[in-house]
Amino acid sequence: MRLVLVSRRRISRQRQFATPVVALLVALAIGGLIVWLMGRSPWRALQVFVIEPLTDPWALQEVLLKATPLMLISIGLLFCFRASRWNIGAEGQFLLGGICGGGIAILTHGMSGFWIMPLMMIAGMLGGLAYAAIPAVLRTRFGISEILTSLMLVYVADLLLDYLVRGPWRDPKGFNFPQSVSFSDAAVLHPLFEGGRLHLGLVLALVVAAIAFVLFRRTLFGYAVAASGDAPRAANFAGFNEARITVLVFLISGALAGLAGVVEVAGQVQQLRPGFGQGLGFTAIIVAFLGRLTPVGATLSSVVIAVLLIGAESAQVSLKLPYDLTRFFMGLLLTCVLVGESLDRYSLEIQRERT
């Protein structure tokens, strides 16, 4: 006797919507069980991990603040992943965006003017875009795997940032510590509400999500991207240029990651310093898949991941639960969603072995 996965003929629509919800519930149930085994109240954990971050105004702002760069990056990544181009280096494009945008902030330090912030954003987008163009061109010109090149370029970006904040952009009054000056007022995204830190970046991210939604649903370009991912040969025959699509999806992905970089440095960090990336570019890969490679899904799963991250801190404070538990929860959630997705496409059947 053995278990086999049998491909389903038809994937029902209800199933597609129900699966992520069921996966989430299963993850919560397993998580609750573990919290209970650790001697804490699962009910209280649910409150701290999930309910408080979404209901307390301060925590909700922090959740959305955390979700903002994740949304921007993951929506950019959708374009690549839909087309089966594997941009693993969003982190590097994110850093480059922050460096270029932050560079404008440092060069205009002490100045004021409404033009500084838009200029930073344009610089950041161009930075991320140019950086993403490298793996794209290497692939289309020389057939080099974009997975490797985009990933390796993350470390180059890391070192570039390190060089800049230790060298030319180091704060002259900073006792030689590796960080830039704190940005002037004009180069900072100010809080939307008193007492919180949420800024305009969220609005930007939501607009981007809406545009992506329309692009995928209503335009030939969106169709071409999806087609070249699902059936590259057919797409070729249909006249979609493979190389052009590769470059385009990388440029979009890079520009959005770059924008996220500007939003992060101008919003919550407000200076350039090593490690401002925090691995958000990698987390966004998980977010994109968790959201099943759709703009709406990516937007929602950005919030889900942000809730987990914020909830983790609250859990340490009010339940004295260890940090590692959060990472475990994230893995658990992703596993449940992926298993759910497989069960969408395949049914599990027991086969009796003939002897």
Next chain:
Amino acid sequence: MRHFLKLGALALAAGLAAPALAQEKLKVGFIYVGPVGDFGWSYQHDVGRKAIEAAFPGKVETTFIESVPEADSERAIEQLARTGHKLIFTTSFGYMEPTLKVAKKYPGVKFEHATGFKRDKNVSTYSAKFHEGRYIIGKIAGKMTKTNTIGYVGAVPIPEVIAGINAFYLGAKSVNPDVKIKVAWVFDWFNPGKEGDAAKALLDQGADIITQHTDSPAPLQQAAARGKLAFGQASDMSRFAEKNILTSIIDDWAPYYVERTRAVLEGTWESKDVFDGLAKGKVKMGPYVNMPDDVKKLAMETEEGIRTGKIDPFTCPIVAQDGKTVECKDGKLNDGQIAGMNYYVQGIEGTIPK
């Protein structure tokens, strides 16, 4: 009359509430850069936290948030401030700006930032003279090395780490003029994988003793795996390499943490900067082991000398790598010069990463 009664009831309630408030526990919060289980830096801060609980039973409640990235720490610090913590220790250099930002929003909360240099009305800074310990282990290493090459695993090239390298080298050179040190940078405080790799690379380059300024026991374990000698960092790391450890530099934050908590409880807390070492017990040395008696004696004498003020690791003249003599007033460098050190002393090869 009814109004009067109401008022009386209110006054009574207020009167009852006051003593209840006075008995409320003081909540003390900690932000750690690594996991409490790093057995180095964050672990020692956590030992300090437990000491507070032991010193004021029933009067305090402590909380910590671990593995908080420096670039994303503002929220974690605010999380503590807004949940009623009245004294908050932020225990890594990179928490400086976020601590100051949150402190402005919560003027009633006292903040203590480790190893920084910016203060405010409700923000103190504190650090320890780790370089005193490094001078001692420098002498031990200078005596014990056979290849005259010592490997140094550095975390991040900030002044605290640079001063440590300089003190170590000056100690080693004082007993062995031919000694050379090689530095490998990890650019991280806690990253056992990278720390171990750095130690391996240094051993491959001929180092026969490893010392480290990072938070995990990985470099020590790596040295031990090759049968080489090494030092422990931040906590007594003997248990990780009993046969290969020479001694450890131990950070003891407990007395300081207890003192500052008492100050808050008694209402005498003031913003200040505290920078002390062996003399006040904030830096301690582990047992001197796996070395001949004369080296052990030398180490103990050096330790005693620094403690009593007879020996200072940065006794002038101090010559920088570029050959310039460092400006010097009282026959030794002052605390500010050490806290802002950004140059190697003469004799160290290589450059500080820029």
